[in-house]
Amino acid sequence: MNKTILKTLSFAIGSLLLPTIILAADSLMVRIETPKTPTNQNEFKINFVALDQNNNVVTVRCYKQSPTDIGFVQFDADKVLKAGGNSGSCQVNNSIVNSNGSYKFKVIAVSDVTTESNVVTVDFNNSTPGTPNSYSKEKTATCQYTIRFRTDNDGGKTTKVVLYRSDNTSFTADPGSQVDSRSVGSNQAVEMVNSIPDCNKTYYYAVRAFDNSGNGSGIIGDENITVVNGTTTTTTSTTTPSQGQTTGTGALLADESSVTEPGQEEGTLTPEAINEENSSEVLGTQTKEPFWKSNNARVALIAAIIALAAYFWFKGKKK
Secondary structure, eight states, X not given: OHHHHHHHHHHHHHHHHHHHHHHGGGGEEEEEOOOOSSBSOOOEEEEEEEEETTOOEEXXXXXXXXXXXXXXXXXXEEEEEEETEEEXXXXXXXXXXXXXXXXXXXXXXXXSSEEEOOOEEEEEOOOOOOOOEEEEEEEEEXXXXXXXXXXXXXXXXXXXXXXXXXXXXXXXXXXXXXXXXEEOOTTOEEEEEEEOSOTTSOOEEEEEEEOTTOOEEEEEESTTOEEEETTEEEEOEEEETTTTEEEOSSOOOOOGGGOOSOOOOOOOOOHHHHHTSOTTOOOSXXXXXXXXXXXXXHHHHHHHHHHHHHHHHHHHHHO
């Protein structure tokens, strides 16, 4: 009878220890950061941070899935981190992101155990919206101009228009000359009323459309003005002198300085950021609940086994 009791207690103790062994794999944690999306940039970093609570050396591998990939494919070199883990990044370039579409990224961290990060998606698009048309400018008050135009019928690419102003006929279309912006779709009539700072000066205007990824269209504006965007110069030419309508010379790719709406900021992942989180949270493919919440059935079984062992012990003692 004593042997039976010992076997029963051994099984119960082993069942109690098993969850501890399973949770030991959770000592390796990894997280990746979501880059700006949508974007027209095909060179960026996938930042990650990996921590090993057992102070093992951690190796991180980078994986991507492009629109033409069936599954995830490793890219970039293995990242060998110091004992205990650290932060790092996977470098993405135009050999990885080379056509419009959605790209998925993840990392796998390996020490004495292996864990996988969450998957992040980046939407890449570098096609430009159509250039606005039917531009006109009218001085509707002593210190006020009204700008009218129509966005291009580009099938939904246009999502925003930006108005630039200067008291010079040559200026740069960037945040420094921007005076207004508006969310608007394709093939829409737009009217922008702009108050000027000096009522005695003549001001010149230019308009540009953008899409969700920050790609910029060609520039349309006042006649005989020169607008610089990055390294590209656009000189407008008169098409309808009576209305002051002018057209740009073609589609231009927006650079960072000409995108007026702030994009998603890329933060910095640090080991301290993970340490500050709840210690029961597992960073990887799944977040697990604490043992006592997620294993109620096992706890009940162990309690029943212990009660059964106690019963046999008392029964044997009576004999």
